[in-house]
Amino acid sequence: MIAADVVERVLHEALRRGGDLAEVFAEDRRSTAATLDDGRVEEVASSEERGAGIRVLCGETTGFAYTADLSERGLVEAARTASAVARGRTASVQEAPPGGSRPTPGAVRLPPEEVPTADKVALLRQADDAARASNASVVQVSASYGDARRRILVARSDGVFAEDDQVRTRLSVTCVAAGDSGMQTGFESVARTAGFEVFDERTAGDVAGQAARRAVAKLAARPAPSGMLPVILAAGSGGILFHEACGHGLEADHIVKDASVYAHKLGELVASPLVTLVDDGTMPGEWGASAIDDEGWPAQRNVLIERGVLTDYMWDLVRARREGRAPGGNGRRQSYRDLPMVRMTNTFITAGEGEPDDIIASTPYGVYVAKLGGGQVNTATGDFVFGTVEAYLVENGRVTEPLRDANLVGNGPEILRRVDAVAGDFATSPGTCGKDGQNVPVGCGQPTLRISGVTVGGTAGGEGAP
Amino acid sequence: MTRGLDDGSVDLGDVARRIAEMAAGPEQVEAYVARRRETAVRVYDGAVESLTSATSTGIGVRVVRDGRQGFASTGSLSAGGEAGAHAIGSALAAVLDAARTNAAFASPDDNGGIAEPDGVAPADLALWRDETVATPVADKIALAVDLDRRLRDADSRVRQVPSSDYGDVASEVAIATSAGIRAATRRTSCHLSASVLVGTGAETQSGTGFAVGRAPGDLDAEEAAQDALDRALRLLGARKGTSGEVTVVFDPRVTAVVLSVIAGALAGDVAVKGRSMFTGRLGESVAAGHVTLVDDPTDARAFSAASVDAEGMACRRNVLVDAGVLRGFVHDSRSGRMAGTGSSGSAVRGGYATTPGAGCRALVLRPATRGTGRGDGAPPGTGGIAGTGGSGRDEILAIVGEGLYVQSVTGVHSGANPVSGDFSVAAEGVRIAGGGFAEPVREVTIASTLQRMLASVLAIGSDIDWLPGIAAGQTVAIEGMRMSGR
Structure with missing residues (x-):
């Protein structure tokens, strides 16, 4: 993207006024998107973004500027702007190792840029047809396809020179079903760090069928109960809970500022011994996977909680430097226009040993969540909320009636201690994580598990017991 | 992107108009050209944690042909980064071509198409303040430092002020279409915001506060600080x-x-x-x-x-x-x-x-x-x-x-x-x-x-x-x- 000698001169310029470390992050992102709504292909869009963000670190201060002009002149100008905060001693620019670091990107069998647009649009038609064919009460279908190829280059004055080539492909379908009780929506998506081969494993019709089924099931749904109840999360349905409930609180930017409920708790039992929580950017194909993070550090597997004991936090470059330790591959940014910060990659609870059916059978009354929607957490208090998009009542050890959408609220540390059954199955689901206005793709996962008590925010009266 | 656009020496309205005028035959073309200047300051414990300043420009082009809509956008107007009118011209043509190509794959829509002018005159609103762009960065930093300080000194129960932010955006947009629309608008906005953690014993509660305005002089740091503090303190013992x-x-x-x-x-x-x-x-x-x-x-x-x-x-x-x-x-x-x-x-x-x-x-x-x-x-x-x-x-x-x-x-x-x-x-x-x-x-x-x-x-x-x-x-x-x- 940028020649090595140009990078070196830009790094020198960035450190001319002083500073400890300078970095050039260059990005070239090309994407295609197509949407279908109401039976029509409404739009096919393509976009190109190319530019570089330049950081100068000086003590605890970061200066940052970005430019879409990748010429030497444009980069030098951005370097000067970024260096406005710098003063004092100037670090030297170390030569990058020959050839730099070129981690092997994930294998992409069918690069989306080589797939005809007509084939991408055809997926939307398949989704529309499948959803409408699946049930007469499906009245609206919208489908969205997207692919992106993101090439990045990270070059730093400490000798780091790394590149990655990331390809992501997704399809999502939303159905609206209408019945006597009004309208209900159902959503399903497939999203992988991979090429168009994604649809060999999972067809558009399958994704659409799932979305339609969810919408239709809710037509007959009764209002969700309200009050504190046992909640069973089906495998892969609710990794978002752990992403929100504990993942964010384990990000080192909150930790070093003492702004997380998990600060000062390394080595302590913070969860049920059934809980092992891992963040792993290396999982092939997962939505949050990459070869390197956006600071040039290789993606890695980080065990955060092991059998209930807090073992580590997640680290980016700035926070790791401050603590005199190595980063953990968790420095990510939405684009070259954003500063990197500590972010999750693929975050999941590892599988246990029980049988999913046994967990249901041993629950007299509660809620079985087949799919969670989005969530949110206050990292300082640990209080979180997340919504159900497919949930059922559990009565006498059996999954019975579908429930209307409701939010669940709780407190992260409390919920972790209340995990009282973990099955041996496992599944993941993709998501988009927003933090400080930046969105990045992440994966979430868990086996089927039960939390002994979560506050369910339905509209039906009555406390826990039937 | 070319330096010309970044510098503001190229008129956005002119770029939008040039694209709209490339419309061929019955095809409809809409060009949306935007330039954005931003400053973002984050202060922690009295010192600047990060300072961002940058300008970016982008173009989005919508083409409607036979009721079929295609769209393309670019934030990089010049592939090689060379300056000059020629480079801009070919970049504009490239994004228009991409939108045309995309249009061929969309379904025809009787109701599709760009906006038809209806003669309603735009209101004259004062949404731009030169002061937002002209204020020295040091003064903007001082606003965030002041907010951080107010919160830290406000109450003995304040445990942490994780971030105090100042941010501003000056944006300019030009829209031109083959139906004859020529519109140009610009606006500034800025904000001060902070979160605060307060606590007693084992309990911690948080609150956020902010102030918004069109220019730094509109911002009331005391209002933002008091709002954050009130919200956090009110929850103690919840x-x-x-x-x-x-x-x-x-x-x-x-x-x-x-x-x-x-x-x-x-x-x-x-x-x-x-x-x-x-x-x-x-x-x-x-x-x-x-x-x-x-x-x-x-x-x-x-x-x-x-x-x-x-x-x-x-x-x-x-x-x-x-x-x-x-x-x-x-x-x-x-x-x-x-x-x-x-x-x-x-x-x-x-x-x-x-x-x-x-x-x-x-x-x-x-x-x-x-x-x-x-x-x-x-x-x-x-x-x-x-x-x-x-x-x-x-x-x-x-x-x-x-x-x-x-x-x-x-x-x-x-x-x-x-x-x-x-x-x-x-x-x-x-x-x-x-x-x-x-x-x-x-x-x-x-x-x-x-x-x-x-x-x-x-x-x-x-x-x-x-x-x-x-x-x-x-x-x-x-x-x-x-x-x-x-």
């Missing part, structure tokens, strides 16, 4: 509330959030597709008789005020719910054609890289109180709709008597559905007893449906505060919500 039916009083920030969800259901493009709880209900009663909802982007006080919409049409005042009756939706050109009403000047877009859709910019509830005589504080002589003046938080708490003051809600993106109307969010706040604040409450959900909530509005405050976003903040009381907690 316990999970008890389940049951309650009358809630929404803090202005919460009202703005709820109105934003309702705005989603008032968007014409959503409504014409049958995907709104308001679809098919024009002329029907959708809210209590004293509820009037207006979207007026021409009110310059509104944070998202605008003279021209995202398709280049003049923004205008639209009354959407009048005395409880649904009177209209906000439309962009396409949904306006589908509805048979024409555009209401309500096209919005997320930036140059997205296509327009219909949306509200400045939704506000007209102040009113339902005259039930409930509570000691009900205004005298209210039969039906009460007077519109003077009711703020204290008056509304007095009217309500017993209930829950909701200071903040979370989980709105998952818990509020503008299609079904289902509404279930996490809340924290303070129990209302005897017409005033009692003990703080946390970790509860409040639930209802948006339809029922609109029908159960008890009082609408006149304490209108134009918060960042598309809806006004004002104190509102709603009866009969389900609170779930202990």
